[in-house]
Amino acid sequence: KQWYQRRVRASDFIRVAPSADIAEFMKFNSMPVALSLDEMKVAFQRHGMEYSGGEDLDSHCIKCCAAKAAKVIKEKIQGPSVEFFNIRENNVKDKKVSFQIILAKKL
Numbered sequence: 001k002q003w004y005q006r007r008v009r010a011s012d013f014i015r016v017a018p019s020a021d022i023a024e025f026m027k028f029n030s031m032p033v034a035l036s037l038d039e040m041k042v043a044f045q046r047h048g049m050e051y052s053g054g055e056d057l058d059s060h061c062i063k064c065c066a067a068k069a070a071k072v073i074k075e076k077i078q079g080p081s082v083e084f085f086n087i088r089e090n091n092v093k094d095k096k097v098s099f100q101i102i103l104a105k106k107l
Contacts, residue, residue: 008049008104011057014040017096025091028084034097049104058092061099065089 015022015034026034035043041051069085071077091097 007052007106009101011099011101012040013097014100014102015096016098017094022091022096025087025097028087037100040102044104048107050107051103052105053103055101057099057101061092062089065092 013025013029013031013034015036019026019034022034026032037051037054044051065085065088068080069082069089072080072082072085092099
């Protein structure tokens with residue numbers, strides 16, 4: 001229980017390319033801003049936390065997005081479009097964003 005009170009674990013997209021290059025990605029993901037890892041570290045510090053590591057999930061994200069896009073087509077699912085998943089997949093493949101598990105702890 002104490003670990004959870006002092007640490008935060010979340011998955012998030014980290015900006016690698018300039019914001020202008022991922023404007024469409026941010027729009028589709030309802031993201032007003034996408035932080036780089038360095039910007040995220042600064043934001044943590046402003047909120048009394050510090051970055052304490054992470055895990056790269058890019059290959060997992062690419063596989064999942066491709067599978068979800070195929071499922072939307074196959075099962076004619078209403079909801080996020082094939083384009084939504086393709087944009088996520090391509091931006092990660094092109095190294096414009098990275099999907100990470102982010103770990104932070106309270107100072």
